[in-house]
Amino acid sequence: MKKLFFIPLLVILTQFSFGQVFNTGQTLKAKTFSVGFEPAVLINGSNEFMLFLHGGYGLRSGIDFGLNVGVLGPETYIGADVEFAIAKRISLAVGAHDFGVFGLDGTLNFTIPIKSGVRLFSGLDLDVNFPEPETQFLLWLPVGLDIGIKKNMSFILEAEIGLTDPAYHLIGGGLNFYF
Numbered sequence: 001m002k003k004l005f006f007i008p009l010l011v012i013l014t015q016f017s018f019g020q021v022f023n024t025g026q027t028l029k030a031k032t033f034s035v036g037f038e039p040a041v042l043i044n045g046s047n048e049f050m051l052f053l054h055g056g057y058g059l060r061s062g063i064d065f066g067l068n069v070g071v072l073g074p075e076t077y078i079g080a081d082v083e084f085a086i087a088k089r090i091s092l093a094v095g096a097h098d099f100g101v102f103g104l105d106g107t108l109n110f111t112i113p114i115k116s117g118v119r120l121f122s123g124l125d126l127d128v129n130f131p132e133p134e135t136q137f138l139l140w141l142p143v144g145l146d147i148g149i150k151k152n153m154s155f156i157l158e159a160e161i162g163l164t165d166p167a168y169h170l171i172g173g174g175l176n177f178y179f
Contacts, residue, residue: 022156022172023066023093024121024146025111027085028058033179036156040172048072052172066093081105089113103129109142117148125160127167138167152178 022038034056042048055067062085070077081095089111097103109123125140144158153175160170 022052022054022068022144022158022174022176023056023083023091023107023109024119024144025089025091025109025123027062027083027091028056028064028178030058030060032058034176035179036174036176038156038158038172038174040170042072042168042170044168050170050172052174054176066095068097075100079105081107083107097127101129101131103127107142111146114145119146120144121146136166137164139163140167140170146176149175154178 022036028034034054036052036054038052038054040050040052042050050070050072052068052070056064058064059082064083066081066083068077068079068081077097077099079095079097079099081093083091083093085091091107091109093105093107093109095105097105104127106126106128107123109121112120114120120143122141122143125142127136127138129136129138139162141161141163142158143161144156147155147157149155155173156176157173158171162169
């Protein structure tokens with residue numbers, strides 16, 4: 001039943017949305033899925049609304065695969081990454097994306113448990129984009145809260161603070177479901 005539910009969600013995921021981190025410093029357990037949606041505001045002078053959809057699959061203990069698809073008006077973002085646990089609450093994700101220009105991604109995330117079901121996460125998120133005529137290095141400081149609502153559902157609130165020019169700021173929040 002879980003697989004039948006996940007296939008249509010994956011199809012929807014690949015058609016509609018985008019994301020930055022929307023992830024703590026912990027990886028998915030082997031053979032588990034996650035699906036999330038995140039409305040957000042991109043703060044870049046015009047304060048544009050974005051809708052993100054996120055999907056993940058635990059490949060094996062300590063390694064998961066993530067897919068992010070997003071819409072900003074007529075523009076579409078699509079990205080994928082592989083995340084590796086490097087300590088109990090620290091992970092490193094590497095991947096690639098296209099958002100009008102091809103780029104590579106790297107994210108170092110750590111999680112701090114606040115109390116049962118509530119976790120603070122932060123780290124560094126780097127994009128290396130390859131527009132003409134020169135390469136761009138964009139760096140963000142993600143700060144977020146992951147609040148467990150039910151055993152298989154959490155609310156994630158996050159802010160991405162742009163640290164380099166032309167990195168934008170982003171504020172978003174949404175639900176993540178685990179199967």
